[in-house]
Each structure stands twice: as C-alpha cells, then as structure tokens.
Amino acid sequence: MSDLDNSKIDTSTPFNLKKSASIYLKRWFWFVLSILICLSIAYTKLRYTTPLYMASAKVMLLSDTDASSPDAIFKDLTFFADKEDAKVEDEMEVIMSRDFFIDIVKDLRLNVQHFNKGRIYESEIYKSVPININFIESDSIIDQTNFSFYITIISNKEFEYRVDEDDDPKKVSFGEKIPTSFGGFIITPSSNNLAANFGVDIRTQISSVRYIAESLKSSVYIYQENKASKIINISIEDPIIDKAKDIVNTLILKYNEETMGQKNIKSINTAKFINERVEAIAKDLVGVDDSIVRFKTGNKLTNVADEASQFLTTSMQNEQLLEQSKMQLRQLNFMGASLGDVNSYTPIPSNLGLSDPTIVTLSSKYNELLIERDRLLKSAGEKNSVVIQLDQNLKSLKENLASSIQNSKKSLGIQINSFENQASMFNSKMFSVPGQESKLRGIERKQGIKEQLYLYLLQKREEAAISLTATSPSSKVIDQAYSTGSPVSPNKKMIYIGALFLGFIIPFGFIYVSDLLDTKIHNKEDLEKEIKNITVLGEIPRIKSTLKGNEKLLVEKNDRSILSESFRIVRTNFDYVRRGRSVENYDNIVFVTSTINGEGKSFFSINTALTMANTNKKVLLIGADIRNPQIHFILTGESKPQNKTVGFTEFIVDKSVGVKDTISTYTVNDIELDILLSGKIPPNPAELLMSDRIKELFDYVSSEYDLVIVDTAPSMLVTDTLLISQYAGHTIYLTRADYTEKRILNFTKELHANKKLNGMMLVVNDVNQSNFGYGAKYGYYGDHGKKSFLKKIFK
Template identity: 80%
Template sequence: MTDSNNLSKLNTSNPFNLKKAASIYLKRWFWFVLSVLICLALAFTKLRYTAPSYLATAKIMLLSDTDSSSPDAIFKDLPFFAEKEDAKVEDEIEVIMSRDFFQSVAKELQLNIQHFSKGRIYDSEIYRSSPLTINFIASDSIINQLDFTFHTRIISEKAFEYWLHEEETPKTIAFGEKIPTAFGGMIITPSSNNIKNSLGTDTRTQISSISSVAESLKRRVTIFQEVKGSKIITISIQDPIVQKAKDIVNTLIAKYNEAALKQKNIKSINTSKFIDNRVELIAKDLLGVDDSIVRFKTGNKVTDVASEAGQFLTTSMANEQELETSRMQLRQLNYMDSALGEANSYTPIPSNLGLGDPTIVTLSSRYNELISERDRLLKSAGEKNSVVIQIDQSLRSIKDNLNRSIQNSKKSLGIQINSLENQSSKLNSKIFSVPGQESKLRGIERKQGIKEQLYLYLLQKREEAAISLTATSPSSKVIDQAYSTGSPVSPNKRMYYIGALFLGFLIPFGIIYIGDLLDTKIHNKEDLEKEIKNMTVLGEIPRIKLGLKGTEKLLVEKNDRSILSESFRIVRTNFDYVRRGRTVETYDNVVFVTSTINGEGKSFFSLNTALTMANTNKRVLLIGADIRNPQIEAVLKHAIKTPVDTVGLTEFIVDKSILVGETINSYTVNDIKLDILLSGKVPPNPAELLMSGRLKDLFDYVSNQYDMVIVDTAPAMLVTDTLLISQYAGHTIYLTRADYTEKQVLNFAKELHADKKLNGMMLVVNDVSQSNFGYGAKYGYYGTPEKKSLFKRIFK
C-alpha cells in the first residue's frame, strides 16, 4: 500500500457526530437570536394590543326523574348502572350544547347587536350601557338573519352623525328619524335622558345573524362533568366583559331548565291529548268496522255465509243435471240429423230416443212406417209404380219437415245449454268465493274485537293520565351561579412568551434544517470526502473577500502569511507527500489542473499554485492549456500592470517554426519570478489542435527544463481537451468549488478515476467559506491575529 493510500484513510466515513451537527446551527447563532427577538417583540405587541378575557363559571346538578324509592335505585352503585348514569349526564351535556339553546340565549340577551367604542388600538365593546337604542321596522325574522355594520357619533342631544363605511362622509340625522336601509329601515333613539357624557364618541354598531352568534357561543362555551360518576357539571365561557360572560352562562342554565319543564309539561299534556285523540279514533274505527260488516253482507247479498253456501251447492248440482240432459238431447238430434242422409236416400231413423219434442217423435214414426211400406211395394212393383211414387213424395215431405224440426230443436237446445252453462259458472264462482267471503268476514269481526278491547283500554288510561297529570320539577339544580375571579385568563402572557421563544428557535432551525436537506452542493473538504472516498483531498482554498486593491488580493505574495497563502502551502505540502508516495516513470513533475465544469477557479488555482511553488526557489512553468477560454492572460495583465506576450501555446502548435523557448516568458508577480506559457489566440479547432504531435515535444522539453510544470486545462466534462492531452500529466489536481459544484456532478470525477483516464487524480476544494473552512473555522492560522467575537467586542 502506497503513502497516498495511507493519506486516503482519512476519507473513511465517520459515525454521526452530535457536536458537528450542532455546529451547523451554532455558527448561525445570530439568526437564532434575531428570530427570538422578533418573535418576542411580536408576542409583546400582541399582548399589548389584545383585550383581556375573563372566565365566568357556574355549577349545576342534574336531577333525575326517579327518586330513591325507585326499584332501580338499589342498583345505582353497581358499575353497569353507574355507566348508564354517566351516559345520561353526557347526553344532557350534549342537549345543553345544542344550537337551539344558544340561539335562545342570543335572542334573550340581544347578543346579535353589539356596540363598540372606537379606541386608538382596538375597539372595546359596550355592554348594557350603550347610549343609543335601535328600533327596527322589519320583523325579527329578518333582523335575526342580518349582517350589517354602521357608525354613529352623537353631536348633540337631538342629533347624531351616521355613516356606513370609514371613508364615507357622515350624515346628520335627528333622533327618532327613520334611517332608510336595505332591510326596511330603523329608528335610533337615545337610551337615557342624559347623553351629554357620550357627546363626540364614535360608536360602531355591528348587527350579526343569530345563527353566527350561536355558533360562536357554542365554540366558546365549555361544559364538562366535574367528577366521573357525578351529576354535577361545570359551565364556563371566556369573554372580555365579565358581566356578559355571567349573563350568558346564567341565561343558558335558565333556558335549559325552561326547556326541560316545558318538555315535561308537553309530555303530560301530549299524553292526555294523544289518549283523547286515540279514543275518538278508536270509536270511529269501531263504527267503521261495523259499517264494513254491513257493507260486506249487503254487497255480497249474504246474511249467513255458511247456510247460503249449502244452497249454492244444491242449486249447482240440479243445474249440472239439467245441462247434461240438454247435451244428451242435442247429441240425439245430431245423430238423427245424420241418419236422414241425402234427399233421395231412404233409410229408417231411430224413433224411440226419448226426445222431448213430440213433433219429431210423430214425424220419425210416420217416416219409418212409409219406408217400410215402400220397401214392401218395391218387392212386387218397380220404382215407377204410381203408389211408390206417391210414397216417395210423402217421404220427401216428411223428411223436409223432420229436418226443419230437428234444426229448430237443436237451436233451442243450444240456447238452453248456453244459459245453463252461464248459470253454472255463476254458481261455481259464488261457491268458490264463499271461503274468501267467510275469511274476510272473520277478519272484520276479529278487527272489531280488537278495536273494542283497545277502546276499553284507552278509556282506562285516559283516567290514569288525568290522575297522573301533576306539577313537574326542574331537571337541574343550580349549585353556583355564574361567577368570575376578576382576573383575566386570556391572553396567557407566560404561554405567549414561551411560545414566542420556542417559535423563535424553531423558525431558523427549520429553515436551516430544510436547507441542509435540500442542499445538493459541496461546502468543504469533509463534504467532498463523503462523496468521493477513494481519492486524496489535498486541501481547501478559502473564499477571499476583495478589498480596495481588487485582484491583487487574489494572488499570493512573497513572504505572505495570509490565510490564502497558508492554504496553498498546505496544498503544496500534501501534494509533495502524495507525489513521493507514487511512482511515475515520465512527466512526474507535470501537474494538470482541471475541473468538471467552468467557473470552479482552475486559472486562479493554477496561477497561485505556480506562485507558491516558485516561492520555494524552484523553476516553475505555468502553461495555459485552456485554449478555448483562456483566463490567465487577463489575471496576469491586471497583476503586473504591463502588457503580456500574446504568442502562446496555440501559435507554437500551429507554427512549427516557433521554438518552445520563444513562447515562454518570465514574469514577476508580487515579487515572485515565474515562467508562463500563455494560451495564445483562441483557435477555431481546439480539439484537433491539441492532438498535434508538437505537444509531446513541448512536454518532453519543459519536463526536463523545469522543476515543476503546472498546466491549466479546460473543464473535463464539457470538452475533451483535457482527456486528449492527459497522457502528458504525471499528476492531476481535480478542482471543485464550494457552494457551486453539485454532488451529482462528482460522479463524473469518480468515473474518470475508475477508468484511469486522468493520471494520479487528487482533489482540492476551492472558495470555501471561512465558517466551513477546515480547522481554521474555529482556530484560524498560526500567527494570524485572533478574531474577537461579537460578545467580546461588545463587553470589552
């Protein structure tokens, strides 16, 4: 393991250091003191101009409707029943805290109309002693929903000034004169005969809605149970006016008792009224049930459902028999009709079917006789026989008459059958409806019985209610009327100052803590070591405040003992120590200075490092290799107050006729001799130019001629210039800037080191605030004058 690795052991992470964490806040003690002073001043101002509030408290005991002789009284000491009592007390507390009670209190005390006497700091309320009385023309329902403010000033015993807004010109109005308003107008009169004491006093009158006043009272009133299991509750409120607070509490208790008495009386009266109403309703229901029985029997034409059901069954059976007989006769006629056959065919037909029509029976018998006679004649004579012909004519005549009789009988039977079927349907429907009718009638009769029992029961209870309607007792007993100690309870000065002190510390602490959480930049060497643990940090360069001399203070001087010079000496010493621990074959005396992005102070560091090393009587060369944005020329020109040679690195690379010695010039900066090879003119192709082979000749020459070569290069992340010439560096100092370099950007430096793209990388933190500056933050440098603290300078 090399010496550089031994030095990097300091980069290992340390556990949480309370003292160091506290130092972040302690070094900003001034902001804590300022914040505390401001908060205390605000608390003092708040207390100075806040009206004090007084506490009014009253105690009442809730009374139960049951006394000690109640059967439940013997169990009241058991836990279960005690919990019930607590629940009842909590319920009563919720009842007292209802919005209706507070609205009643606001209306009773007219809290929706407030008068304020104008003061220099704040307006004080006038309670019960207002010099003015307001009479509204509109109804109370409108006034109770009103939000209105106006100002008055009594100018004489007969008139006053009136205006609505602060910037409005007052109007002179006589007492008793109607004042037109958006809600119907109002009349203002003096509240007493002697108003001379109120002349010239500005009064602001504020009319608020009852609902908003009730809501405000509900938020301010506190009600709690004195002891668990006790029926004693405490009611309190804070208000700037003691008498007003007392009136609110006492009125709230009175309203609660009034509501309880009213509720009990209402319960008794309503119970009696309810029973009377129910008796009347039940009596009407009884009459209605009786009427429903009458209507049911009349509508269904029944007197006795059971007896009439038997009659319906008997009639239905007789009707069915007659219907079946008619259907049988119809079938016989159909058969006879089919048996007659065609007009010229003669076949016997049945004549003994028992039909009810005698004409059909006679014609059918005569028809059959003629057919028999015709058949007999045909055996001895032919169809042309005159007798046969005469018989055929008679048969045709009888057949026609028989057909007409059959058709007429069929029609008659059809009508009869339809009538019987309709009658059968009616009888069947009546028979089917009998069970329902019987069920309905039984239900009506059952309802009649219930109504009769309920009617008798209510008559009994009406008498009991008339007997039990006695005087009611209040629901609470006042133990202590509202009282006040007379000492203000708000604002609490001690709590205000403690809160201000706490807030005074909390505000800067929170701002610093959040700022530290959101901080993404490095601030000193320790922050850099936490982010990059495997590279050596050579040191810190302090932040320099420019004086009247300007840039001269940015460069180290010969025999300089400033903090700037000492910090560069520390970097030089640490670099020498790391350099001796590394083995570099070529360009061991060539040091590249680069950074991640521009603005991190490479040129400043390179020039001061070169001056510091030259101050040890070594031959040191400073090369401006940042040919894109050269900065050394401007600093050098301002420091030595003379023109500088513009022939530099760019001209050497482009013009092969120029020798190395022709581009290097010696300068005396702050009495320190230093050789510098400037960047030269800015070329159009810097990356391609730096790939020239002449650079190797340059570095081979200067590394042999000089003890130390410091090379100021371009930012490594923005352009490739530094990486293109990195093979000529024996060591690389990678510069970061406090309060400027992002921690995220340092990942690029880690990648360069891991990939070994830059040789011998070492870190330096530039522009570190002296409050964050290493060991010098507290102790300073050896030999420098001691900085006295503010307290030491004040109490010297």
C-alpha cells in the same frame, strides 16, 4: 500518503453533532432575525386582539324520584310509574337546544349590540349604554333584521346619525323617528350621564336573533364533570365578563323552567280529570239526597226492620261490588275514549284504581314514553330516529291498551250481570220487609258509595293542586356563573412560546431542506466522503474581493495571509505525496485540471507556481488550455518583458519557434516566475495537441526546471487534457466549493479507476472559511484580529 493507503480508509461516517450543529450556528443571524420578526408579529397580535374572558357555572342534574317530584304525591294512586334516570348526555343536548338560545337572545336583547369606535378595533358596550333604541315595528320583524348605523352624541338633545361610516352625518334630536327599510326606530337617552359620551363614536349593530343564537350556541362549552357524575359544567368565552355570566345563568334558568313545565303537564292533566269526576259525582249525590228526602217525607219512614238487617247487609255488599264494577266500566269507557286515534299523542289517566294490572302498567308506560317523546322534540325534530322509534312504541302500546280495555270491559260485563242477578235474588228474599223500607235502604246505599268516592277525589284534587306549586326543577345550581377576571384568550405565554418556536423552526426548516437538497461539495470533508481513494491535498479559501479590493488574488513574497498559508499546506502535502510515489518520467511535471469550466484552474496554477517559486526553485507555468486561456487575464497589470509575444500554440504550429522563444520571465509580487502562455486560440485544438512537438516541449522543460505547472482544459468538457496526460508525472484535480456537483464527481472516479490521469490528487477551491474541513483556520495561527462577542459564540 499513497493511493493504497487511501483505499484502506474507513468508509464509516459516524454522526458528528458538532458538525451538524455548525450548519445552523453559522447562520445564527437568520435565526435571530426570524425570531425577532415572529415575536414582533406576536406582540402586534396581542396588542390589537380583544381579550376573551370565561364565565363558568356548575349544576347537578336531579332525578325525578326526588321527594318534591309529582310522582311522590300521587304514589298511592300509582298514576305515574317510576321512570329511569335520564342520561346525562341527553340532558346536555336538551340544555343546548336552539330554542333556549333564541330565548336568551330575546331576554337579554343580545341582537342589538353597541360598540365604541377605537383607533384600531371596537369595544362592545354592554350595560352602560348611553342610549335606548325603541323599535316601531313588531318584534317578529326586528328579530329577522340585519342593520347597522353610527351615532355621535353632541349634546343632551341631539346626536349625529349616519348609516355608513363615511356618510355625511345628519343631526337628529332624541325622540325623533329615524326611518329605515324595516320601519324605523326612535333613539332616547338612557339614565346614564350623556356628557361623558359627548363626541364618542358609537356603532349599533342589529342582527338576526337566529344568527346571534347560533353564534352563542357554538361558543358555549358544556361537559360532564366525570363519567359517573350528574354534575355538568357550562362555560362561555366573551370579551365582556358580565355578558358571559348573564348568558350562562339565563341558560340554566331557561332549562329549569322548561323541565318544570314538562313535569307539571302530568299533574295538570290528572287534576283536570279529577275535577270532571268530582263534578259528576257531586250531581249524583244531590240527586240521591233529594230521593231520600222525598221518599221519607212521602212514606213517613224513620227506622229499618231488624229482621231484614242481614239481608240488607249482604245486599249492600253486593250493590257496592256492583257499583264498583260499573264505576270501573265507566272508567274503562273513559280511558278508551281518551286514547283517540292512532296518530294522536295526548296523555291519558294512568290509573284510576282499576283492578286490571295490565291496563295500569300499559297506561303508565304510555305516559312515560309520551313525556320522553315531548322532551326529545325540544332538542331533535320529528324525523329523528329516536323520536320515530318512540312513535312506533307508542302506537304499539296504544293498540295493546285498547285490546286490554276491551277485554276488561267484557269481563266487567260478566261480573255486573252476576251482581245484578244476586241483587234480584236478595230482593226476592226481602219481600217480607215492607217495600218502602227496602227502597229507602237502596237509596241510602247509593248515597254512601257516592259519598266515599266523592271524598276520596276531593282529597286527591287538593294533593294535585299542591303538587303544581311544589314541583322542583331538574337541576340544582352548585355554582352560579363566575369568572376569575383573567383573560383566557389570547394566551400571551403560549403565543410568545409559539412565536419563539416558529421563529426558530422557519429558518431551521429552510436550512434543513436546503441542506437536504444540496448537491454540491463545500469542503474537504464533503469531497472525501464522495471520493475515498484519492488523496485530498487541501482547501483554498474564498477570496472576498479582487485586485481592486483589500485582498489580492495572488500570493506575495513572505505573505502570511490565509490564501498564502493554504497554498503552503497544499505544497507541503504535495511534496509528501510526491516522495511516496515512484515516477520514472516527468516526475517534476504537474498537470492542473478539473471536471468543468469555472472551478479555478488558472487561479490555482498561478498561485501554486508562485508558492513553489518562493522556495527558490526554478518553476515554469505553462498555459496549456488553448481553448479558453485565463492566465494572461489574471496577470494583467503585472510587469512583464516587452518582446515575448509567442506562446504554446505558436510553438506547436511553427517549427521554427523554439521552446525558449515562448517562455517569458515575469515578476509577480516580487517573485520571479517563468511562464509559457497559451498563445493564440487555434481552430483545431484537439488535433494540434496530437503533434509530436508536444513531447519535445515537455522533454525540454522537464530537464530545465525543478517543477513545471501545466494549466490544462477541463477533462469532462473536452479531450485536450487526456491527449497530453502521458506527459504528466502528477495531476492535481481541482474542485470548487458550492459549485462542483457531487454527481459529476463520478467522472473523476472513472478517470482514476481507468488510470487516464497519472497520480491524481484533489484540491477543493473557493472554500468558505466557515466551512473549512475539520474546523481548520489558516494564517499565522489564525486571525489575530479582535472578535466580537457574537463571533466568539458562533464561531
């Protein structure tokens, strides 16, 4: 293939899935090892992780407009206005109130925990605790205490006690006081069988109530069934199923108790006001009855004059209206007194039958906002923005209400004056009726009014008493706390899947990043991607051992090894390229060079010369790297003539030395090969290579040998090769897999572009067999050795 043909090679590099996958498949061992390690870690984690179980409950929030609500009982009094349905989100915040969780911890005694000591981890004991702990100090001190200790029950009467696990145990009898920094406690056996717990180490942890409450609050999950539903789900995860159920059920119970208490506040305040009014009206009735008895007894009156009936009827109506107006005035005075100062927040009677709708509406709204404020204080502080807004609204309502009461009082005062004037007018018309009878009728009228109001308030008092017992909670339990009995954490399936994924992704990521940061060439394909207009003759496989090992560095006669086959392919490709080129001078002289030191020029030169000589051609190998000669090291131990001691350097320096005097015939692996060694290392190699004797040397060897292989110095490090490059008919430029940097190949491109080296051809040396370009395998139809099952899969 000519250089011109190479210049026309398609530069496109389509994605090769097989090649990309092979980068990872050939490192299958690391994937297997990583996956096994991750699975082992996952197994260990699952083996020694305490499983968690979930307990869930489902409740439905009820509206205050239900029939069992106190508002329904007092509907005709309109004491309470219909309030809007509370938002589900607000009620969920109320349920998650910190005070509820503190009450749960205290009721269930969750701040005192007992654990069975195991070899790896502890397991909590919940209901089957073999001991009881009785604290001497008050609950307020214990609720803030953090303390732990260990006991080991040794008999029905004694146990061993220690504060720290490594402390020396102290024998203590059941019922004996154990002194501590917070006042001490007494341990007594429970009703359970102590014999089953003999020798078992039990650790008891006493924690702060608030700490346990905060921990519970963070572990409880509450969410709405769906956006438009009033059904909410409450769940918690805990290692003990019964404990999780008790926590959820107790939380629901506390919420219902609190909401019922809030609803009863309105009924209690209303009943209190009615009782006060009943007592006052009862006293008035007793006084009116006594006045009638005394009046009739003293005046001996039994009948009313017929002629005064009309006046009496009209007067009675007027008196009734007058009394109602006065009654409303007293009620307004009472409501005005109930308002208190601006910063007080106490409920007021929402409606006592007043005729002013503005006062009725404002009082009802005031009570509604007051209840809402009390409810929000359970879940938020006084500094909460919503509470502050409610406080402002309450103050505004209170001011409006006070203003309305004052205006109504003025209006009632005018009405009362009018009714009193009318009463005076009726009385003046009744002068014809005996004064005693008129006075009696007046007393009876008052008696009737008081009786009607008294009976009405008695009825409402009974209804208020009934409502206190009929108040329903704000939620209905649809499903009590339940658990499936299967652990929800740790999720074994997901952990194993995660371990598999992690075990795969770690080596994958490492290999991917390594490949991404890789700046070296690895095979023929990599080299062709970097340099597209220079022929690549082939690849030389990596030799795993040296001459001391099982594989040899030098090819042998009739050799079928991978090394030998690779050099045969290079030889064949070189002959093909050589025939396609027209070289006038030095067509049989081949320079071997590279970019930097250590890329295997001497190794390649010797094996190429042996491969060429194995075809019965007369071949000469010249060691022209006079700075760092390596050929004689590779030939150490091979048979060689005894009298040839001069080399390339001596020929150039000493004109008396002829070319024949420097050439020796070696027998390497039964192959005869002429070699001209480099000789002594001179102090001025560059100047030496500019000698006229160089041309004399190459003219002679070119005419005497079929092929001359010249091992030269690295082209980028020194100028030696370029000084004698005009004597090369062809140049084999060597690169080394996993060694040659891609960036320094720019120097190779520059040499070729500037034609500083004649007939450049490339070879990749030291290629890992798994990286051979196009997946090639050298040798006699590849390796006939038996392959393992894994090698067949991942080849």
